[in-house]
Amino acid sequence: MKKLVTLVVVFTLLVSCQTVRVSQDYALDANFTNYKTYAYFKAGIDEANISELDKKRILRAIDTEMAAKGFVKSDNPDMMVSIFTDSKERVDVFNNWGWGFGGGWGWGFGGGWGGWGNNVSRVTEGVLYIDLIDARKKELIWQGVGTAPLKSTPEQKVERTNKIVKEILNQYPPMPKG
Known part of the structure; x- marks a missing residue:
């Protein structure tokens, strides 16, 4: 039982620490x-296939990050921002095995293998695409993609959306190589 509790705690920590x-x-x-x-x-x-609430969360997060980068919303913009969303199920399989030795008072000495088996984790992940389009040429110039496990409460959704958008837009503008 103790091994099971330890395994559940470790698994929970791994899932909760998943990053974007x-x-x-x-x-x-x-x-x-x-x-x-x-x-x-x-x-x-x-066309984004998500709820209006989630759209608003994403657009607010984009506005915040674009303003932090010095961009201004305009009726006559240099670029257009579009989004696309998707979701997928992520399956992780953990193989468990271990060994140990035991001892104590008296004549005994022990050892052995333990903890055999597999654990399967299924997590629904959201995928957010942020497209930046040259407004004059009508051509895609940049696309950022972020993937992270979905959250369920409104507060968690706001926090996760802000993090995903921030991580995606941290890549813009691309840094020249060399």
Whole structure:
């Protein structure tokens, strides 16, 4: 029983510490210093397959991060912001095995193997794509993607959404190599 409790505690800590995984892609020929203003690409935002509450959370988080980067919302923007969402089930399999020795008073000495078996963890993860589109050329110039386990309470959703958006937009603008 003690091993089971320890295993549950370790597993809970691993799941609760899961971080946001991010990546980016961008047009190599884009001059990102030319972009100072933004607006939302309404058609793209309307197509996002999530609740209106989640859309508002995402857009507020994007506004906060864009303002922190010095961007200004505009009716005549340099770039358009669009989002796309997805979800997937992540399955992790943990193989458990171990060994140990025991001893005590008297004639005994013991040892052995223990804790055999597999544990399977299933977590639903949300995927958020943030697309930045050159408003004049109507071309995608940058895309950031963030993946993280979904949360259930409204407070947790706000916190997780802010973290995902921040992690994604921390990659923008892309840093030149060299």
